[in-house]
Amino acid sequence: MLKYNKELGLQHTLALSFFVIIALPVLIFFVLLIQSKRAFLEVGLGLLSTSWFPAGQEYGILAMLYGSAVVVILALAIAVPLSLLSALALTEFVPKSLQLTIKSILEILAGVPSIIYGLLGIVILCPWLEQVFDISTGRTLFAGGLLLALMILPMMISLFEDVFSQIPHEFRDNSSSLGLNKSQIILALILPISKYPCFNIILLAMSKALGETMAIMLVIGCVDKFPNFWLPLSAGQTVTSKLGRDLGNYSFHSIEFSVMIAMALILLIPTIIFSFVLKKRELVR
Amino acid sequence: MKKINHYLICFFCWLALVISLTLVLGVIVILVGKGIGAINWNFISQPSTNFGQSGGILYQIVGSLLIVIVAFLLSFPVAIAAALYKSEYLTNKKWQYWSDMMLHILNGIPSIVFGVFALLFFINICGAHVSWWLGSLILAIMMLPILTFSSYFYLQRLSPEIRDSCLALGLTKGQFIRSFLLKRSFVGAVSGSFLGLARILGETAPIMWVATVFAGGAIPSSWSEPVATIATHILILAQQANDPQAVSNGWGASLILISLVFILAGIGFYMRRQQLRIQ
Numbered sequence: 001m002l003k004y005n006k007e008l009g010l011q012h013t014l015a016l017s018f019f020v021i022i023a024l025p026v027l028i029f030f031v032l033l034i035q036s037k038r039a040f041l042e043v044g045l046g047l048l049s050t051s052w053f054p055a056g057q058e059y060g061i062l063a064m065l066y067g068s069a070v071v072v073i074l075a076l077a078i079a080v081p082l083s084l085l086s087a088l089a090l091t092e093f094v095p096k097s098l099q100l101t102i103k104s105i106l107e108i109l110a111g112v113p114s115i116i117y118g119l120l121g122i123v124i125l126c127p128w129l130e131q132v133f134d135i136s137t138g139r140t141l142f143a144g145g146l147l148l149a150l151m152i153l154p155m156m157i158s159l160f161e162d163v164f165s166q167i168p169h170e171f172r173d174n175s176s177s178l179g180l181n182k183s184q185i186i187l188a189l190i191l192p193i194s195k196y197p198c199f200n201i202i203l204l205a206m207s208k209a210l211g212e213t214m215a216i217m218l219v220i221g222c223v224d225k226f227p228n229f230w231l232p233l234s235a236g237q238t239v240t241s242k243l244g245r246d247l248g249n250y251s252f253h254s255i256e257f258s259v260m261i262a263m264a265l266i267l268l269i270p271t272i273i274f275s276f277v278l279k280k281r282e283l284v285r
Numbered sequence: 286m287k288k289i290n291h292y293l294i295c296f297f298c299w300l301a302l303v304i305s306l307t308l309v310l311g312v313i314v315i316l317v318g319k320g321i322g323a324i325n326w327n328f329i330s331q332p333s334t335n336f337g338q339s340g341g342i343l344y345q346i347v348g349s350l351l352i353v354i355v356a357f358l359l360s361f362p363v364a365i366a367a368a369l370y371k372s373e374y375l376t377n378k379k380w381q382y383w384s385d386m387m388l389h390i391l392n393g394i395p396s397i398v399f400g401v402f403a404l405l406f407f408i409n410i411c412g413a414h415v416s417w418w419l420g421s422l423i424l425a426i427m428m429l430p431i432l433t434f435s436s437y438f439y440l441q442r443l444s445p446e447i448r449d450s451c452l453a454l455g456l457t458k459g460q461f462i463r464s465f466l467l468k469r470s471f472v473g474a475v476s477g478s479f480l481g482l483a484r485i486l487g488e489t490a491p492i493m494w495v496a497t498v499f500a501g502g503a504i505p506s507s508w509s510e511p512v513a514t515i516a517t518h519i520l521i522l523a524q525q526a527n528d529p530q531a532v533s534n535g536w537g538a539s540l541i542l543i544s545l546v547f548i549l550a551g552i553g554f555y556m557r558r559q560q561l562r563i564q
Contacts, residue, residue, distance in 0.1 A: 108554065120316075244493075
């Protein structure tokens with residue numbers, strides 16, 4: 001009898017921790033949802049305006065969404081080709097021993113905290129941009145995009161390299177015995193085979209870029225206006241930088257605070273969607 | 286034409302690799318080059334004064350380590366228990382799918398959302414005061430999926446013969462877990478712990494509203510006191526970017542932070558490689 005209880009007790013203890021963990025995302029989602037209810041009910045479609053001016057009852061978040069989109073697209077436009085080509089060079093051209101060293105370095109470098117990139121951006125990148133483009137302040141959407149590209153670069157190279165080096169060596173040997181040279185192997189074999197995993201990696205990088213806060217917050221300029229449409233060389237605001245900069249300034253129960261929580265909720269939704277897509281395609285990490 | 290294409294592709298691949306490595310290693314060179322000048326014994330052993338412009342970062346180092354170590358102690362047992370349950374008791378395919386899903390979502394939630402959640406849940410709903418253990422709690426939540434996955438995958442790599450022979454010896458499931466699997470899940474979680482610690486050590490966003498003060502932090506003497514961490518200290522210094530002394534201290538603090546992170550991540554990756562080798 002005693003043995004039976006011990007068995008069941010162990011199982012229940014383990015089950016408790018397990019269900020606590022899988023309940024956490026649900027809890028986070030509902031806490032954010034309940035707190036942002038007021039924003040959706042009272043402001044409603046007013047959220048979709050371009051001006052943020054709490055004193056005048058204007059709570060448009062479009063400028064922040066636009067800023068986030070611009071920064072992420074800019075970062076991906078720079079980082080995707082660069083990391084894809086680098087990973088190809090790393091797997092196809094670099095000798096095996098050197099490849100492992102570079103890969104280990106990149107894996108470790110992927111963990112540099114974002115606040116350090118922020119310091120780097122504000123002290124080195126922004127003054128440099130001021131000089132190059134001859135603008136009054138370097139704290140722009142463009143700076144945010146560049147910094148973000150730099151941040152996701154090591155992670156993306158290392159993930160692409162994982163995918164390419166998982167392709168069996170027989171495939172390469174067969175292609176080269178058919179008379180294909182290295183660049184033809186890349187175009188005809190490597191890229192078509194790894195099309196879907198590469199797409200997943202881009203999705204992963206996108207979700208990481210969307211959620212980046214501290215570095216972006218320091219270099220983006222933090223102006224709540226809709227930025228000049230043509231030039232990313234103007235100060236702007238992303239969802240994350242707005243949250244990071246201003247959430248502490250509003251009192252609980254104010255409607256501004258509720259709108260901010262709604263923005264955090266909007267940030268959470270792509271994460272959930274991406275997780276479903278990635279799980280469906282079975283790319284784990 | 287074929288030849289030209291070949292050379293073009295090779296050229297662009299090499300060019301991209303050189304650019305990326307220059308950028309990535311450039312970051313490290315800049316950090317080391319600028320940071321090394323600011324670090325001396327006083328910088329590590331003195332508290333900061335005048336909003337970090339002068340003095341060292343002793344309290345920040347202590348605060349960071351305190352928050353991170355308590356977070357680790359909180360999440361380690363929970364993660365091991367969850368991994369054991371997922372690996373041994375959870376047979377339902379649907380539950381497996383959803384638990385994977387939830388762990389992935391928890392792993393992918395942006396750090397700022399954790400910060401917002403912590404502010405809302407701990408301070409607004411539960412009515413707690415700003416204190417360092419709230420930071421440990423939220424960072425423990427951030428660490429959980431890494432630890433759980435790491436422990437779970439190591440359990441899954443157990444060869445079926447060992448499992449069969451243990452059960453054939455007449456052990457019940459509970460005895461098998463207590464006498465054999467517990468140790469194994471421990472080993473798996475340790476490599477994940479180093480990676481998780483490396484990740485949460487540099488986090489600023491989740492803890493900046495619930496656990497830290499931006500000026501005048503000290504070594505806490507009770508539960509309900511905020512602390513200063515290295516990461517928040519860098520944030521303050523970065524905001525005084527026009528002041529050379531503050532920036533110099535910022536580089537020093539960054540170098541210390543990044544050294545800690547790299548040591549932890551290096552140990553973690555090394556252990557994971559070793560584990561992938563043995564069965």
